[in-house]
Amino acid sequence: MDIDSNNPSINGTEEVEEVENNPSLNEIGEVEQPKKGMCFNSKQEVYSFYAKYAKHLGFAIAYRTQNIGQDGKVKYFGIECTRARKRTKRSEVHPLEPSLSSFIECKAKVRATLQKDGRFKLTTAVLEHTHDLIPTDSRHFAMNKRIVTPVKRRLEINDEAGIGVAKNFHSIVVEAGGYEALTFDERDARNHIEIMRRLRLGVGDAESIALYFHRMQQQNSNFYSAIDLDEDGRMRNLFWADARSRGVYKAFGDVVSFDTTYLTNKYDMPFAPFVGVNHHGQSILLGCGLLSNENTETFVWLFKEWLSCMSDAPPKAIITDQCKAMQNAIEVVFPQARHRWCLWHIMKKIPEKLRGYAQYESIKFALQNAVYDSFTKDEFDEEWQAMIAKFNLHDNDWLGVLYSERHRWIPAYVKDVFWAGMSTTQRSESMNAFFDGYVNSKTTLKQFVEQYDNALRSKVEKEMKADFKSRNKLYDCLTMYEFEKQFRAVYTNAKFKEVQVELKRLLYCRANLVKEEGAICTYHVKEAILVGEKMKTVECVVYFNTSECEMQCMCQWFEFRGIMCAYAITVLLERCIYHVPDKYIVSRWRKDIERGYTCILTTYTKAGAVVNAKLHDKYHKMLDEILEIAANDNGKHQVLDLGLIEIKDRVRKDQSSSAIR
Structure with a gap:
């Protein structure tokens, strides 16, 4: 699967160009410079090596090209100087609003290709830059910025004491002996403080969450919760899924949507629900989290907890918005899942990204035509390139990124996989609106856990009504077929x-x-x-x-x-x-699809009062007792396996006989 169609490697000719080493760069202390032929054990190892080299010399790097094979493995990738791209001539669109740009078409880059032994070999190593290299600039690049734990704690203590961010940061500068000694700036300090403020829960918030989790656990031992703590033992991230949501995943967990929306204006904590779709096409909750931030590390933690909660059975397909941190985490936790971007999220950005063009309406029509009306990949590529050429959009970075990642969102590229209808405006809106009427921008965490059951109760009722109508009412046929x-x-x-x-x-x-x-x-x-x-x-x-x-x-x-x-x-x-x-x-x-979750006892439905729910709870407790007896005895486990298989076969046989009668 190609991410850069202009890459020579796509045509089968591997690029092996190497610029002669710059004599001034031969002696660079302990940092070794990239050379063609070097081998590394992983993609991350290549990046770490080149990042160390870049920091020593004074430039920043970023991934650029990548090729993914049919097996989902990266075949080759490129890393380049962040000043590599061609400068966008925005002045043609907004002549009186010139913008800053670091792009200068720098050629410095490395490219690595996967070898038969599983290692990556550098096939390209271009060392020459088209701009000055100043090692002291390295501390200003985002890739090199970090705040060590002791400094984080000092910033937080000062903030709790009521010291403003500017004075807070200045005290750190003085203590370090100057700006040059720091690996972050005032903006980074401000961002960290804002994140930490989210974690300071109001009166009753932490208690409400703890009580809710305890109540759910007492109601059904299959309730799953996880709390991620920071270095000082404070709550950083939350994840939970009730027993019904875990049961729902077994029936409808093949395709999952994941999105984040903000829960409260007081704590500004992203609310992250995992949403599926049932046999009626309705949204169903598969677990949710409350996060302190939206970086790759946080999403990796959340996805791993969710996967563990769902018995380590990953979804076949997952749809998200266009978020790099989510994409990185999905590659780590769900490497085999097909990942796509929500089409609605992308198309709604058209006015923001393209309205400045004089031919905006014509461009929008051409773009929508290429996206929605192309049957094949070739047809889409032809329509897209014609649009770019006709309206001279070669320098539009947004369109450039969308085209390079077309395999993640263009219908012609993703329609070979089952998405259960989760690609429309309706599905995207329902993800964000899952708790509409119960949760809004002013909801506190305490109010949220109080309203959570009410929201789920409403969803369950809608599913039950749809079940009833499908069993008892039929639409007229349109044909005689x-x-x-x-x-x-x-x-x-x-x-x-x-x-x-x-x-x-x-x-x-x-x-x-x-x-x-x-x-x-x-x-x-x-x-x-x-x-x-x-x-x-x-x-x-x-x-x-x-x-x-x-x-x-x-x-x-x-x-x-x-x-x-x-x-x-x-x-x-x-x-x-x-x-x-x-x-x-x-x-x-099917209207008669087996759904074991319908008889799971919950705190938010009265379904627990019916015979099926009581039996489900009875047998669940009995199985827990059997598992406790079996413990770690392999002999007892074999007896348990054979017994359960026999029971399962007998129940199915009896069910088939009943259906015939």
Whole structure:
């Protein structure tokens, strides 16, 4: 998977250029300079080596290019001087508002390629810079800034004593013997103090959280909570998931959305819910956290706790906003999960990023057309490049980054993976609005834990109502085709309505058999669509395997949403097939899908009063007792395994017999 399409390595020719060593850089003390052929054990090791070299000489570095293979492993990557990019000519857009830029097209860089032995080898080492190098500048670069723990504590004590940030920082400068002796500046000190202020909970906050966690644990031992403490033992981050949320994950944890929104204006703590989607397409909570900040370290801690809570079963796909810290943490904790950016988050930035252009409306239309109307990767690339050339957008950094990361958000690049519909405006808004009506910008932590149960109670009630309607009410069929009745009989009402949206499109679709090779038939399906006030014809390719009764549509709607598309259904009709094969009935959308979590005892529903919930709690306690008896005895574990397998098989057999009767 390429992140830099202009990279020569993509075309199979590895770049091996190396500028002759600058004589003035040969003797640089204990810091070794990069040389082509050097090998390192990991990507991080390459970065650390180059960072040490850069700090010694007086320049900053950043990752630039990267290539990820089909196996998810990094094949090669590049690190360059932060002054490498071409300067953006913003004056063409805002001639009276010139902006500062450090870009000067510096060529200094290294590139490393993965070898067969798993190590990374430097294949490029360009040492020459197009700007002056001043070692004393290194302390001003963000990559070199840090505040050691004793200094952090001094800043916090002074702040608690009511000393202003400026005087607070100045006292540290005096004690250190000058600005040059520090590895941070006043802005860094201010940021740290603001983060620490978030951790000073108000009266009753810490107690409320502790009491809530204790109450949930007493109610159900499957309640999971974790508290991350700082060096001084103060609460820094929180994570928890109740027993129902853990049960929900077993049924609907394949696709997860993660986002942060601010809980309170007093503590400014990011609230971070993990959200999934159930068989009705409704948002469901899979755990949540309260964080002190939004850096990579914090997200790694949160993701690891969440993964541990969910029995170390990672999601298959995860969707977030365009956050580098989240992306870094996902690569560490969920390396095999497919990660994409929320399309809505990106598209809503169009006015902010592009409104300054005279042809803004035309640019916006072209951008939306390329994003939403491209069936294939090649079609998108062609439309995008045409837009860039037509409106002379080559120097727009925002668009440049979006294109280099197109595999993370463009529908044509991500539709080969199942996302359960979690890519629309509705899903993004519902993530942030999960606790709407119960939590707002002025909610304190104490109020939050009091309202948490009320919010979840409302969500559970909505799911139960949707279950009831799907069991007891049916939508009228739009057609006489048997497969519509087939979908109506098994799918929830919400998902059946999505099927009917595709059925309505059949009126405008026509299939034409263009090639037949053995069992594979190739169809071109044309659809008439309305664009503005004009009719337009689009064409999609559908492959049909006659021996297996399998279909592959170029639009990949089924792979993306789990709903058969109008193009595939048109081909079925062309072949006089009126019954959909079982493989195209997605069990995730069934109204009778098994959901063990519905009988889990909780503090926020009255479901615990029904027989199923009481039995669930009874058997759960019994299993806990058995596990305690088994302890670490392998012989007893084998007996337990065989016994549970036998019980499971007998219950399933009895369930099947009951269904037949």
